[in-house]
Amino acid sequence: MKLSGSLKVGNASIYLDYNATTPLRAEVKAELLDALGEPNNPSSIHSLGRIARRRLEKSRRQIATLINSPPENIIFTSGGTEANNLALKGGQCTDIIVSSVEHEAVLAAAVNAKKISVDKNGIVILSELENVISDINGDCFVSIMWANNETGVIQPIKEIVEIASKYGARVHSDAVQALGKIPINFRESGLSMMSISAHKIGGPTGIGALVIADDVELKPTLVGGGQEKGRRSGTENILGAIGFGKAAEVVAQNPAENKRVQNLRDLFETKLSRCFPKVNILSQNVPRLGNTSAIVMPGVLAETQVMSFDLEGICLSAGAACSSGKVKRSHVVEAMKIGDEPATNTIRVSLGWDSTELEIDFLVNSWLKIYNRANKKI
Template sequence: MIEPVYLDYNATAPLCPEALAAMTAALAVTGNASSPHGFGRRARRLVEDAREQVASFVGARPEQLVFTGGGTEANNQALRAHGRPRVLVSAGEHASVLQAVPEVVRVPLRRDGVVSLAKLASLLAGDTAPAIVSLQLANNETGVIQPVAEAAALAREFGALVHCDAVQAAGKIPVDFALLGVDLMSLSAHKLGGPQGIGALVVADDVALQPFLLGGGQERGRRAGTENVAAIAGFGAAAAVVRQTLAHLEARRDAFEVELRGLAPSAVIFGAEAPRLPNTTCLALPGLTSESQLMALDLAGIAVSSGSACSSGKVAPSHVLGAMGASTEEAKAALRISTGWASGDSDYARFLEAWRPLAQRFPVTGSAVAKGAVTA
C-alpha cells in the first residue's frame, strides 16, 4: 500500500496532538460557558484560558480577542461591521475578503505578488470618504508576504482603518498585532494545527465594531451564540505549542526548488523574488494542467492543491496569479505545495518522484514567465 504524503497545509494542517487532547477533555465538560453555576464556570474557564493562549500567540490582550466560526467569518465581520463606506483591498486577497462587501476597490499587485503601496496611497488620496484597508499578511496560494506594517502606517496618514487577514501567516512566521499597527486581524485555528470551524478576530481598543451576529451577549456583545468550548480549547492548545516560525522548513523548500530547476527548467515558481512563507511553493509548467497533475499525484498518494481550497473542490484559474500578470496558460497549470509541523524529510522527495514522469512527458520550452516568478 502506498504511504500517503500530505503537502496541503495551506488548505488545512493536521490536528496537533495537544489540540486533540484539549478538545477531548473539553468535550467531557458539561455546561454552557454563559451559565453562572459551577458547570458553566468550568466551561468559561476553558474559553478564557484559550483566549489568553491565542492572544499571547499574536501579541494581543485577551480582551481584544473575539472568537468566531473561522477565518472567513472573522474577515466578514471586520469588513462589514465597521460602518465605513469605502473598502480598499489588495487584488490578491482571499475570496472571503474580496466578496465580503458588494463593492471593494482593488489595489493592484506588482508582478512579484506584493501589493503596490504607491497605488494604495494614490487611491486613498483620491477620495476623502472614511475608509478601511484590508491587506493579508501572507498569500494562501503563493506564500508571498505583504508589507502590512508599512501599509498600515500609510493608511493612518489618511485616517483609514486597517484590517489584516493573518490566517495563512500565523504559525508560519511571527505575528504581532501591536507591531503590525493594524486595527483588526483575522485568525483561523485549522491552518496551524487546531480544529476546523473556529477562528478569531483581534480588535484594537479604539475600534467600535458592530455585532456581526445578534441574539446574545457572548464575546462582550460582539458575536452572539453559545461558544464552541471544545473547538476554542483546541485553538488555544494549538496556539500554545505551534512554533512562531517554521524557518527549518525554508531550507527544505529551497533545496526542493533547486531540484525542480534541474528537473523542469521551463517551470515557473510564483513570487520567488519576494519574501514568502517558508513552507510554500506555487509552481507551474505551462501546458501541464492543474487537473492532470492533481489526478496523477493523488493516484500516487500525494496530496497537493491547485491554489485556494475554498471553492468546493473545483479547479479554476487563480485570480491571485492573474493579478500578478501570469498568463492564462500558467494560471491553469499552477500547483501549490505546502508543508507544516508534521511534514517529514522525505515528503518533497516523494513529490518529485511522482511529478518527474509528468514533467518528462511534457517538455516545455520558451514559456512566458511573469516578472516576479523565476524559471525552475
Template sequence: MIYLDANATTPLLPEVLDAMLPWLREGFHNPNASYRGAKEARKAIDEARAQVAALIGATPDEIVFTGGGTESTNTALKWLARLVGRKTGKVVTSAIEHSAVLKPVETFGEVGYPVTLAGVDGGGRLKLDEYQAACEAAKEGGGLASVMWANNETGVIQPVEEAGAIAKENGLAFHTDAIQAVGKIAVNVRAAPVDFLSLSAHKFHGPKGVGALYIRGGARFEPLLRGGGQEKDRRSGTENTAGIVGLGKAAELAMARLAAGETPRALRNAFEAKVVELVQGATVNGDLLHRLPGTSHLSFTGCEAAGLLILLDDAGVACSAGSACMTGKQQPSHVQKAMGFPDAKAKSSLRFGFSCLNTMEEAMEAAAAVAKAVEKLRKVQGGSTGPVVVYSA
C-alpha cells in the same frame, strides 16, 4: 499519502486533540451557567484567549472567538463599512485577497461604496503606490482598507506594516486577513497599525470552524451576530468550548515552534530545488524574498495543472492548483491574473503547502513524483495545454 496542501488546511496535532477531548465529554457545560462545570469551561475559554493573544502580541480582551476565518473577515469588514457610512465611505483592498474578503467587499460595491482593488507586481506583492493613491482618494469621507498578511495561493507576504500606516495616515480603518500568516510566521499587532485582524485555527493545526477576530483596544465595534451577548456582546452564540480550547492549544504550540525557529522552510526549499533540478521548464513563482516558509507555487511549461493533480493524487501526493476554495471552477485564479501570468502559465501552476508534520523524505519523494507526472503528461499532451482549467484555499 504525502500531504502537501497545508494552505488549504492542516491536520490537528495530537496535543490539540487531547486538549479538546475533555470539553467534548465531561466538560460539556454551557460556560455561561453558574455551576462548577460551567465555571471550568469559562476558565478554559479564558485560558485559550490568553494563548491566542500571546501568539499575536495582543491583550486577551482584544480577542473575540468566532466560527472561523470567514466569519472573522465578514465581521470586521461589515462593521467597518457600517462605521464609515454608505454615503461617503470608500473601500480599498488588494486584487489578490481571498474570497472571504473579496465577496463581502463586492457587496459593498453593489450598495454604492466605491471599491478600489490595488494591484500587485509580478511577484505577487501589493503595489504600494497604487494602494497609497487609492487610500488618499478615500481620505475625504472616510473608509476602510483591508490587506492580507500573506497570500493563500503564492504564500507571498504583503507589506502590511506599510499598508496599515498608509491607511492610518489617510484616516482609514485597517483590517488584515492574517489567516495564512498566523502560526506560520511572526505576526504582532503592536508592530503594525492594525485595527482588526482575522485568524483561523485550522491553518495552524487547530480544529476547523473556529477562529478569532482581534479588535484593537478602544476601536469602535459592533457585532455581526447578535443574541445572548456572549464574548462581551461582541459575538453572540454559546461558545464552542472544545474548539476554542483547541485553537488556544494550537496557538501555544505554534508560538513554541516559532520561538524555536521550527519552520518547514528547509523542506520547502529542498523540494523546490529538487523539482527544478529534475524538471525542465519548472519555475518557482512569487516574491522569493517575501514568502511563507512552507508554500511553494510552481509552474510547469506545457503541462496542465488539472492533469498533474490527477497523476499526483494517483502517486499519493496531495496538493492543489491555486486555492482549495476554488477547485472545480473553470477559470484561472484571480491571484495569478493579478500577477500578470498568461493563461498558459496560470493553468500549468500548482501549489504545495508544507507544515511542521512533513519530513525530508516526503519532500524528496514528492519532488520525484512531480517530475514523473510532468514527464508523463508532457508525453500525452505533446506539449500543448488545453482549455483553461481551474483554480482552488
C-alpha cells in the same frame, strides 16, 4: 506506500496541502479528548458553566500570547471567513479598499470595494494604494492580507499601515495564512483588526477569531444572546476554542519548527530546479511564507496535475481549496499579469511540521513523471 513521518489521509500517503488545512496536532487532540463530553456553556452561572468560562478565557490568553494582543480584544468566530465578514461589515465604513489577490472571503464580503493592483510577484503596489486612499473624501477602510494563501507572498503590512495612517484610514489584515508561520505582533503592527483561524496551525476547523485594537467599535453581524461582549452572539464553541488555544501554545513553544520547514521547502525547490531547469516557481525572490511553493507545470492544467498527483498518493492543490472542490483559474495569479498559462497551470505545494525529506524526493520524482507523461516524453 507509506512514508515515514507522513500523514495517512484516505488512500494517500503524502499530505502537502497544509495551507488548505492542517492535521490536528497530537497535543490538541489530547486536550480536546479531555474536555469532550462536558457541558460547556460559559454563559451558565453554575459551577460547570464557570469551568467552561475559565477554559474559554485560558484559550483566549494562549492565542493572545502567540500574537501579542490583549486577550479581551480577541473575538471568537466560526472561522476566518466569519472573522473577515465581521471586520468588513461590522466596521461601518462605506469606502473599502482591498487588494486584487485577497481571499474570496474578503472579496465576496466587499463586492463594491476598490481593488489595488499587485506587481508581477503579487505584492501590493503601494503608490497606487496611497493614490486611492488620498482620493477618497472621508473615512475609508483598508483590508489587505498578511500573506497569500496561494503563493505565500508576504505583504508589506508595516508600510501599508503607515500609508493608511497618513489619511486616517483603518487597516484590517486577513492573517489566517500567516498565523504560526511568521512572527505576528498585533500590538506593534498598527492594525485595527486582524483575522485568524485555528485549522491552519494544527487546531480544529470551525473556530477562528477577529482581533481588534482597543479603540475599534464593531457593529455585530450576528445578534442574539450578546456573547463575546455583545460583538458576536451565539454560544461559544468551547471545544473549538480549547483546540485553538492549545494549538497556539504549541506553535509559540516551537519557534524552530518554521525554520526546519523552510529548509525543507528550499530543498524541494532546489531539487526540482535541478531536475527541470525551466521550472517556474512564482514569487521565488520576494518574501514568502517558508512552507509554500506555487509552481507552474508547462503544458499541464492544474486540475490534471492535482488528479495525477492524487493517483501517485500525494495530496496537494491548485491554489485555494475553498471553491466547493472545483479547480478554476487562479484570480491571484491572474492579478499578477504574468500570462495565461500560470493562471491555469499553477499548483501549490505547502509543507508542514510532519513533512519529511523522503516525501520531498517522492514529490520531485512524481512531478517529473507527470510532466513527462503529459508531454509524451516517455
